[in-house]
Structure formats: structure tokens, C-alpha cells
């Protein structure tokens with residue numbers, strides 16, 4: 001039986017491992033932490049409460065992530081929502097929801113009645129959308145050498161400040177974890193094409209109905225079923241090379257492991273720590289990993305003594321807090337220790353540069369004020385407990401030109417495959433990107449072994465009028 005070593009138990013490593021196990025390979029996965037899931041995981045607090053590292057959501061257009069959840073028996077643990085709700089500080093609300101019209105006009109009804117935007121904002125947005133549509137998701141200016149920023153792309157299309165702040169920024173900072181002036185427009189335009197324009201279902205938001213770590217329950221079983229193993233608390237310390245081929249991987253205590261192929265599925269900065277000068281000589285694509293920037297996300301967890309919110313989630317406009325998730329409702333009232341009283345909310349702030357220097361208490365005070373403003377019931381409620389989780393390097397920053405720094409999964413070092421959301425997938429730093437990278441790495445392993453197989457799933461097909469014209 002062929003055997004492979006996978007280093008890293010995040011979504012990239014797990015998807016590569018599960019795919020290769022399915023192809024009949026013996027997979028030995030090594031993860032440095034005591035649990036699986038990497039950045040998209042959850043922990044248990046000392047009082048038995050489960051908290052996600054941060055709320056994670058998926059979209060209908062994330063076809064590979066859905067495929068992965070199906071393979072590991074977790075697809076039923078994701079709840080999909082057709083209606084996205086927005087609210088501004090003046091209490092005006094708007095929705096994004098597909099109506100009866102076919103794509104690309106399915107959002108026309110909810111867009112027309114979106115109260116936080118003015119008529120001038122909407123006219124500009126409609127013009128820009130038409131531009132994306134005509135170009136089938138790829139306007140010619142996206143190909144400028146080095147890329148252009150999303151802000152520049154919007155300014156060229158004369159978007160109003162209201163449209164930029166309350167529409168484009170609101171969607172894209174959440175989706176891409178970066179400010180518009182630091183985002184390659186290619187990623188931004190792609191979000192609107194794949195999620196909002198080319199079909200009716202790409203925008204649907206999938207939210208886990210269980211703590212994130214429970215989504216990976218089936219992975220270990222899949223790998224072990226085919227004779228493999230999942231080793232936790234086992235950080236890889238060094239890669240041994242000979243004539244530009246991997247000889248094996250070193251672990252603590254002098255442990256040395258060898259295999260027919262090696263998939264390194266680490267965050268790019270962790271990978272950079274393992275890369276030696278010899279590796280850079282053999283694979284120049286490994287020489288620039290530190291140049292890939294990172295962007296922060298802050299999660300704020302609030303436990304109130306009573307119900308303060310009915311909706312499953314809401315997006316706030318013009319505030320530091322971007323999303324409020326009603327975790328009690330999403331978990332169906334069940335969470336760890338089983339406390340049914342009160343309500344657990346999770347707030348998300350992407351590209352949270354301004355919060356990095358603030359203290360935990362300052363962040364709690366700021367966000368509590370915003371929650372009390374947005375949710376009147378929270379004004380009389382008692383905040384029982386609060387936690388802040390700052391992830392300074394939550395994702396790679398999708399800056400203009402970043403794709404030039406992202407190496408392919410296949411390297412010139414024999415036996416060495418790369419996976420991770422930061423590798424060359426065409427996608428931004430998302431769970432979907434991580435799974436794509438894992439599937440692509442698994443495909444390379446099988447191709448090199450002379451037993452090719454496809455795991456990568458196609459994008460959602462265009463439907464409605466877009467499908468007809470396409």
C-alpha cells in the first residue's frame with residue numbers, strides 16, 4: 001500500500017488526507033495541536049462551554065467545502081440561510097434574498113427596497129454589476145500588471161461613498177478580510193460574480209449548527225478506516241532533503257518518519273520556518289513566503305442572562321461590529337455544558353487592525369455599546385460573561401499582486417506537495433480555498449504515482465438568464 005505523510009490538521013491537511021485515504025493510500029497525519037481543524041476549529045472553556053476560534057460561515061458557491069463535509073459526514077451539520085439581514089445605526093434595515101426572477105435579476109427586489117442605500121448609491125452599484133456581468137466576472141482592467149485595488153476598481157466606476165461603505169465594503173471586508181484599498185480587485189469582483197450574479201444559490205449562507213471542531217469528527221475515522229493514523233501534539237520540526245527530494249520529516253525526540261509522498265499543509269508563516277536555503281534553491285517558489293502579508297480578525301463572545309435577539313444573525317452597517325451571530329439559536333439551544341438559560345452571541349470584526357492595540361476590556365465596552373444600540377432588548381439584559389479572541393494573522397492578505405507569491409501545490413522538490421489556503425488556488429483565504437488546495441495536492445500525489453484521480457469539484461453552474469447566455 002502506498003503511504004503519505006500529511007503535516008497539518010487544518011482543512012487543507014484534512015481534505016488532502018481524506019481524499020488520499022479514499023484513494024487507498026495509508027495516510028499518517030501529524031498535527032501540532034491537541035485537536036483538528038486549524039484556524040476553523042473550536043475549544044471547550046473550563047466551564048464546559050464550547051467556543052469557536054471565531055464564527056466561520058460558508059456560501060453556496062463553496063462547492064469543494066460542501067463536498068468535503070459530505071465525504072466526512074458533516075454536511076447535515078451546516079444550516080443554510082436564504083435571507084441575509086442588514087441594519088444601520090438609524091435602525092433602517094435591508095435584506096439580500098433571491099426573489100422570483102431568474103439570475104442575474106434574482107436580487108432585484110430586495111436590492112430595490114434596501115433602505116440603508118440611496119437611489120444614487122443603487123444606480124452606481126447596478127452599473128458596476130452590469131459591468132461585471134457583461135465581462136462574465138472578469139473585467140479587462142483586472143489584468144493590469146500587478147493587479148489593481150478594489151477601491152480603485154470602484155472609483156473607476158464612479159461609486160458613491162455610501163455605496164462603497166455600505167455595500168461593497170460591507171460585503172467584501174467580511175468575505176476577504178481586508179480593506180478595499182488593500183484588496184486585489186480580482187478577488188472582489190469574483191465574490192460578486194460567483195456569489196451574487198451568476199446563479200440564484202451562490203449567496204446562500206451556510207452556518208455550522210455545531211461547534212466547529214465537531215465538523216471534523218468523521219476525518220479521523222476516514223483516515224483510520226484505510227489503515228492510516230492521526231497523530232496530535234506532533235509538530236514537524238524539520239524536512240530532510242537529498243538531491244532535491246524529501247528523505248523524511250523530523251519530529252521531537254529524534255523521531256524520523258518517511259513516506260512515498262509528503263503533503264505540507266501548514267499556514268504560510270509556519271511553512272516558512274521549515275524552509276531551508278537548500279529547499280529554496282530546489283524550489284524558488286518557497287523563497288518568498290514571508291512576503292505574503294496577513295490580516296486580522298477579532299471575535300467577541302457575549303453571554304447575556306436573557307434572550308436579546310431573535311434573528312439567527314444580522315450584519316451591522318457603519319459600526320466596528322460587522323456581524324452578530326445568535327449562537328444559541330444556531331446551536332438549537334445546545335452548547336457544551338448544556339446551559340439553556342440566557343443567550344450566547346458571537347460578534348465578528350474582519351480586517352480588525354484598529355482593535356489589535358486595544359485592550360480586551362476596551363473591545364468589550366465598544367462592542368457592547370454597539371450591540372445595545374442595535375438590539376434594544378440587550379439594554380436591560382445583564383452581560384454575564386465575555387471573551388475576546390484576536391487573531392492577528394487570521395488570513396493571508398489578498399493584496400494586489402499576491403497571486404504572484406502563491407506557490408503551486410506541486411513543487412520541484414520530489415515528494416514535496418504544498419497545501420493551505422495561501423497556495424495557488426485562485427481563491428482567497430477561506431475554508432473553500434483550503435479544501436481546494438488539499439484536493440489539488442492529493443491529485444498531484446496520485447498523478448505522480450501514475451493513478452490519477454479528480455477530487456476538485458466544479459464551480460456552481462451559471463443559471464437563469466446567465467446560464468442561457470453562457
Ligand SMILES: Cc1cc2nc3c(=O)[nH]c(=O)nc-3n(C[C@H](O)[C@H](O)[C@H](O)COP(=O)(O)OP(=O)(O)OC[C@H]3O[C@@H](n4cnc5c(N)ncnc54)[C@H](O)[C@@H]3O)c2cc1C
Nearest residue numbers: 008010011012032038039054056057236394420421430431
Ligand atoms: C478568526 C477567523 C475567522 C475566519 N472566518 C472564516 C469564514 O467565516 N469563512 C471562511 O471560509 N474562512 C474563514 N477563515 C479562514 C479559514 O479559517 C482558513 O482559510 C482555513 O481554515 C485555513 O485552513 P488551512 O488548513 O489552510 O490552515 P490552518 O487551518 O491554519 O491549518 C494548519 C494546521 O497546521 C498546524 N501546524 C502548524 N505548524 C505545524 C507543524 N510544524 N507541525 C504540525 N502541524 C503544524 C496548525 O496547528 C494547523 O492545525 C477565518 C479564519 C480566522 C482565523
